[in-house]
Amino acid sequence: MSKKKHLVVLSGAGISAESGIKTFRDSGGLWEGHDVMEVASPEGWRRNRTLVQDFYNQRRKQLLECEPNLAHLTLAKLEEEYDVSIITQNVDDLHERAGSTKVIHLHGELRKAQSTLDPTLVYDLDHWEIKEGDKCERGSQLRPFIVWFGEQVPMMDLAIELVSTADILVVIGTSLQVYPAAGLVDFVPASSKLFLIDPTSPGVRLNKKVVYILENATSGIITFGKMLKSEI
Structure with a gap:
């Protein structure tokens, strides 16, 4: 049996907004x-x-x-095929309630x-x-x-470690404007696949090859799933 690819998810407020948060x-x-x-x-x-x-x-x-939405549920289901690590900027527990088993919260x-x-x-x-x-x-x-503004982000070191071992990184529901979380993409290996799901993502310019999915979280995750099957 081949080893599962490491799929790392960086999620932000956009994914929870579709659950009413x-x-x-x-x-x-x-x-x-x-x-x-x-x-x-x-x-x-x-x-x-x-x-x-x-x-x-x-x-x-x-x-x-509030309840987990399709995006949360789809990410949880991906654990059947991938080694999924979720790094979230969100303080809710919707990823866990959807069934994801490896979730770290950057902001508490x-x-x-x-x-x-x-x-x-x-x-x-x-x-x-x-x-x-x-x-x-x-x-x-x-x-x-x-973790309030001005306080240290204690989970950053673990987040950097996870991103640096990612075969695939998908950023979903975040405009990558909040640091230090936004800087995590700098640690993705050059050989990794990088996806950005966000309707405002054309305004984000990264010094890496990125596949932009210009959709909200719930529709974008479906597009992402199809790309996983066809391209990876």
């Missing part, structure tokens, strides 16, 4: 009516942590009403909480709300397990 970059820098720096920065947390907690509580509640996970004292203390949430007074085992307040 709103994104801030499509609304003038506002996220559900808030300036992103109010709700996605350490400074915002220090200024008004009640606002920040409520914001993510509402995002968590919204997530419970909405359905987890972390200690404000010790960021290595991370807890799964079985409910949608983090309340004032909910504390870690060391006695400090819990906060959203989200």
